[in-house]
Amino acid sequence: MAEVAIGIDLGTVHSRVAIYENDQVKIIPDENGHRSTSSCVAFTDNGCIVSDAVKTLSWIEPKNTIFYVKRLIGREFNDPSIEAYKKTWPFDIVKYEDRLKIQVRFKNEIKIFSPEEISSMILRKMKENAEKYLGREISQAVLTVPVSFTDTQRRATRDAGIIAGLSVLRVMHETSAAALAYNSYNTESDEKNILVFDLGGGALNVSIFTPNCGFIEVKSVAGDSHLGGEDFTDRMMRLCIEEFRIKNNVDVSNDKRALSRLRLACENAKRTLSTFAMASIEIDALYNDIDFSINVSRTRFEEINADLFRSTLVTVEKALHDAKVDKVQIHEIVLVGASTQIPRIQKLLSDFFNGKQLNQSVNPDEAVVCGAAIEAAILTSNESEKIQNSLVLDVAPHPLGIETANGLMEIMVKRCTTIPTKSTQQFSTTEDNQMTFDVKVFEGEHPMARDNRFLGSFQLSDIPPAPRGEPQIEVTFDINGGGLLVVSAVDKVSGNQNQLDFNSNHANLSRDEIERMFCENIKYKIDSEIPSMDNRRLEQFTVDDVARFIIGIDPSFDGIACRFLREKIDGKALILLTRDILVKEMGFKIGPALKILNHIQNRQ
CATH class of the missing domain: 3.90.640.10 (ATPase, substrate binding domain, subdomain 4)
Structure with a gap:
């Protein structure tokens, strides 16, 4: 059976999952037949719960019911918005190991989770919904994020997908996904300027694009991650x-x-x-x-x-300005997101565009996930003729650059530059016989680098001694079609080079932390499902039985986790690796499964 990939709209309030099959998008329902799932996670005595029922628990166990985590992912604890959230949200947002974390009481213990972990639980639920509905394992997905998300937030969302056991094919702008969905329902060949107005639960996204025979050129994006x-x-x-x-x-x-x-x-x-x-x-x-x-x-x-309603038009004006398009040149306005159903929002938008009728041909709640599913099909070489010629040329949502010797921000990639793109500039040393050159990468629009968001750094070394200003150092920013950035530097004389690949460089988590969280994610699921094994006598179980059971709980356990486990203890059986790593090294207690494993070992 051909490999398939799903599209997931990881929303602030609701999340959705869909797949493109047989020339159409199928919205995948949950176990109750609902086409969306609340983006809430409740920690109870029975385990971690992600479902629409969780909202009713928010007032029963307010400190153990986590919501709006999308507004936390990829942020620092000292972000000004965090203090406001702490005052009005019932659960505890804490600083732990100098990072923003969420604290809950789970099974009579205080537990600390990162926003990526909480998001991964929601994503895993979407993955499971798809697997149950389709009757097959799913390991690949396209995830969507607001255009206002920083590079750190995008990478943190990707990390959440990895923790959930997904190979993330692309992290896609929500407005670009909506544009792809619109384009699949509108086959007109005339070039038009289309404005997507996406107002969801947690963010406002605006995009202007031009469709042409399946080809979508995004001209500008603008967003506000604190307006929804x-x-x-x-x-x-x-x-x-x-x-x-x-x-x-x-x-x-x-x-x-x-x-x-x-x-x-x-x-x-x-x-x-x-x-x-x-x-x-x-x-x-x-x-x-x-x-x-x-x-x-x-x-x-x-x-x-x-004032909030009026401020939505500020973002619209910014998108128009960046696209170099006058509002009278906008041919259609496509509404996306549940909050666009507010009558006052619709009237303000229509009046701004001189009474133009608003387009709701695509379900506003489902446009983003539909586009994500189409993109997932495209990236996995789906043979459907309807999407074979579909292509989205997106833009870089924020300026990117490096810090110069005087602390200024040297812009390498301007905001709303079409991607993929590559930009190269030449720099030199500032001191005689300088043998190293530091490349510090920032994202933002402030003229001083320190006032922008620091993304990462690396050093070019072994520069041959020379008077200052003489060495020729070329710095290149290379962004692929999925928005992934690689920054490289090369000394033109010696040929020495170095680079920073943001695809492999995680946001706030190390690789070991991501793999540990992946295993913990599996553990929580094992804890909730392991009691079903107690109906059999211990003597009846074999190593293969337990191995099949654990892999059956989550087929992706045989992916990232096992590669990690094999690095630790080579040559042992899967079930012994599972026990030794999850129980001994990480301190996990998997209840009845551990009793079974110990009994099997003693029996052998």
Whole structure:
């Protein structure tokens, strides 16, 4: 059977998975038939749960139910936005080993997780949904991210996919995925300027592209990773908190459980206001047995979010400016994302474009995952004639450059440069007989390098002694079609060279950490499913039985993890490697499985 790959829309609020088969995209449902899954992870006595039911647990176990992790991935603990999240989110965001982590109580122990680990649990759930639905193993996927994501956030998302047991073929911009989905449903050959307006739960993405016979040229992208539907929910929560304070002289803003219940109610009211002019919020015993109720009109909702709604147009204007396109030259506006269903958003957008009708030919909620599935099919050489000529030429979303001797940012790749691209500039030494040259790579638009995002560095050494300014050092930035960056430097005289490959350079995690997290991911699944083995007597089990069981839980266990295990202990059977590494070296306790393994060893 030919290898297939899935597309995954890893959303702030909901995640989706799809596959392209038989000339069409199939949205893969979960075990309950839902076409999306809440991007929430709950830690309970029964294990880690990723499902729509998790949201109901958020107010029962608020500190152990993790949501909106997409807003944390790839960020530093000292990021200004993190402090605001800590004040309003019920779970604990902590600094651990100088990194941003999430702390929960799991099976009577304090556990620390990275945002990549939490995201990997959601991705693994998407992978499992696909495998159950399709009846085959899935190991490859295309993941989507907002255009506003930095290189670090993109690589962190890729790392999450690896931890989930996926070979990540590409990390794709959400707007580019939506453009690909739009293009698959619209076969007109005329060149047009299409604007994708993607307003989801956690971010705003805007892209302008030109389609032509399957060929998609992205002209510009712009985004705001702090503007989405959840920010509108937060405004309604503030309204309710203030109303409760006025009525009862009580501040509930520090009560985690009350905030979790209030958030759920406000999310439901927000969705209601997209259809009706009035929504009611009623919560029994919100705090200290005090009931709470309020009616919120659509007009009031629009008033408290007026500045946020207007700011969406700032991002639109930025995209137009970068594309060098006037708004009258936009032929169609494609809506993507659940928050585009808010009537006020639609009116502002239509008015901005002089009353132009908005296009919703592709399901706004599913456009991104549809495009990701098409891209996955393209990258795995799907033979469908409908997509054989499809190609997306994307752009670099942020400027890239290196730090010069005076601390300035030397731009090597400008924002919205079409990729793939290669840019080379010549530099030299600043001191006589200087034998090394440091290449520090940054991302951002500030003139001073230190004010931008540091991505990585390397050193070119053994430069032949010469007066300053004489050596010729060529630095090259090479970005492939998937946005992966390689920076290299070469001394033209000696031929000495060095490079930094950001494809193999992980974001916040080392390779060992990723492989350890992969094994832990497997362990959590084993813990939740191992009781099914207790129905048989210990004497009935063989090494092969247990090996088949563990591989059956997750077929990808025989991939990354086993390669890692074989490096540690060569020549031992899979099951002994599993026990020795997962139990002894990593301290994992896999319950009944360990008893079985010990019994088998003693029997032998």
